[in-house]
Amino acid sequence: MEGVEVKSDFGGVFTGKTVLVTGHTGFKGSWLSLWLTELGANVIGLALPPEAQPNLYEQLGLHNLMDSRLGDVRDLDLVQKILRETQPEIVFHLAAQPLVRRSYDEPVETFAVNVLGTAHLLEAVRKTGSVRVCQVITTDKCYENREIDYAYKETDPLGGRDPYSASKACAEMVVSSYRVSFFSKPGAASLSSTRAGNVIGGGDWAEDRLIPDCARSLMASHPIAVRNPRAVRPWQFVLDPLSGYLKLASLQWVNPQNYSEAWNFGPRLGSARCVEEVVDLVLKAWGSGEKRDAIDPSSPHEAGLLQLDSSKAMERLKWKPVYDLEAAIARTMEWYRASQKPGFNALDFTRGQIRDYAAAALKAGLPWVAQAAKASL
Numbered sequence: 001m002e003g004v005e006v007k008s009d010f011g012g013v014f015t016g017k018t019v020l021v022t023g024h025t026g027f028k029g030s031w032l033s034l035w036l037t038e039l040g041a042n043v044i045g046l047a048l049p050p051e052a053q054p055n056l057y058e059q060l061g062l063h064n065l066m067d068s069r070l071g072d073v074r075d076l077d078l079v080q081k082i083l084r085e086t087q088p089e090i091v092f093h094l095a096a097q098p099l100v101r102r103s104y105d106e107p108v109e110t111f112a113v114n115v116l117g118t119a120h121l122l123e124a125v126r127k128t129g130s131v132r133v134c135q136v137i138t139t140d141k142c143y144e145n146r147e148i149d150y151a152y153k154e155t156d157p158l159g160g161r162d163p164y165s166a167s168k169a170c171a172e173m174v175v176s177s178y179r180v181s182f183f184s185k186p187g188a189a190s191l192s193s194t195r196a197g198n199v200i201g202g203g204d205w206a207e208d209r210l211i212p213d214c215a216r217s218l219m220a221s222h223p224i225a226v227r228n229p230r231a232v233r234p235w236q237f238v239l240d241p242l243s244g245y246l247k248l249a250s251l252q253w254v255n256p257q258n259y260s261e262a263w264n265f266g267p268r269l270g271s272a273r274c275v276e277e278v279v280d281l282v283l284k285a286w287g288s289g290e291k292r293d294a295i296d297p298s299s300p301h302e303a304g305l306l307q308l309d310s311s312k313a314m315e316r317l318k319w320k321p322v323y324d325l326e327a328a329i330a331r332t333m334e335w336y337r338a339s340q341k342p343g344f345n346a347l348d349f350t351r352g353q354i355r356d357y358a359a360a361a362l363k364a365g366l367p368w369v370a371q372a373a374k375a376s377l
């Protein structure tokens with residue numbers, strides 16, 4: 001992407017804006033914060049200290065690039081104080097307890113962080129008045145999963161069997177309630193919620209997630225333990241949903257009332273594949289390694305089949321995913337492979353992947369890339 005002015009992407013909306021990202025010390029939050037700094041935003045973060053070791057936040061040195069505030073979204077006074085002090089114009093709320101298996105061990109904490117944390121954030125947005133765009137990141141798991149061959153649409157019923165899924169369905173209800181109760185008058189903040197699938201990419205070091213588990217096993221030359229081989233998930237490269245979040249936020253900025261609703265950002269059709277197939281693609285991309293069966297009949301219930309219908313975002317936002325599953329896995333494993341080399345510079349490598357992604361989006365003619373937008377005028 002030599003010579004390309006990244007700052008003009010997404011209509012240049014983010015340049016010079018004060019943007020709050022909650023959950024900026026996590027996997028998706030780190031990628032989003034870095035991309036926003038590339039777009040010229042003044043980025044503020046609110047999250048707990050990074051948990052995993054290593055973690056992408058520290059690998060990127062993000063504390064040098066943004067105003068990072070460490071704190072708990074369960075503390076309403078603190079959330080309000082941070083918004084009052086920083087006066088953000090755009091907010092992305094990603095802070096959450098995002099793990100299904102952990103939600104079985106810590107259900108009350110999961111509900112407190114994911115539901116009350118969302119209410120606290122929206123309350124602070126309501127009281128602060130500086131925010132014009134607010135986006136709450138939930139998940140594809142917020143739908144009542146009927147375990148049938150069907151891709152869920154935004155109008156389908158919410159639900160959730162495990163505490164994580166139920167907490168995100170509850171967060172969606174909090175968003176709807178705040179939208180109609182407080183954010184529907186002219187001049188109020190535009191409030192959207194976004195539902196993506198299973199996100200993969202370099203720098204995810206979370207426990208109990210397929211790709212980090214694969215990367216850790218391959219790096220240690222251990223066989224990959226496959227726990228849930230038949231489970232089908234909508235896998236997608238991390239920058240695919242993030243480009244959707246950014247595209248949506250840029251349109252919310254320009255036309256606040258038109259986009260204040262729920263949006264799916266799933267992968268291309270055909271990317272919903274079972275865990276075993278994904279592990280085979282990971283092994284192919286890595287070039288060596290083995291897998292082993294680790295089915296545990298006593299492990300807690302996890303959904304077997306889940307697919308998302310993103311036609312609304314494709315039609316109304318002119319958004320679409322850029323990478324297919326093979327490319328997503330290839331880019332992901334390139335990141336982990338590079339991270340093993342002495343002198344690995346995570347910041348340069350990750351910035352390079354963002355630029356390569358924008359170059360691929362340009363080639364695909366996606367209008368959020370400044371050059372593609374200009375060419376279509």
Ligand SMILES: NC(=O)c1ccc[n+]([C@@H]2O[C@H](COP(=O)([O-])OP(=O)(O)OC[C@H]3O[C@@H](n4cnc5c(N)ncnc54)[C@H](O)[C@@H]3O)[C@@H](O)[C@H]2O)c1
Nearest residue numbers: 023025026027028047048072073094095096098139198199
């Ligand atoms: N990774 C996926 O596949 C995926 C898929 C769909 C939706 N999501 C959603 O995207 C968001 C980010 O997920 P991720 O994969 O980056 O997770 P992650 O675990 O890597 O990051 C979670 C972030 O939330 C912060 N956080 C947790 N509890 C907090 C608290 N009490 N107060 C303040 N901050 C707190 C953490 O510090 C961290 O910064 C979450 O809302 C998650 O539900 C993730």
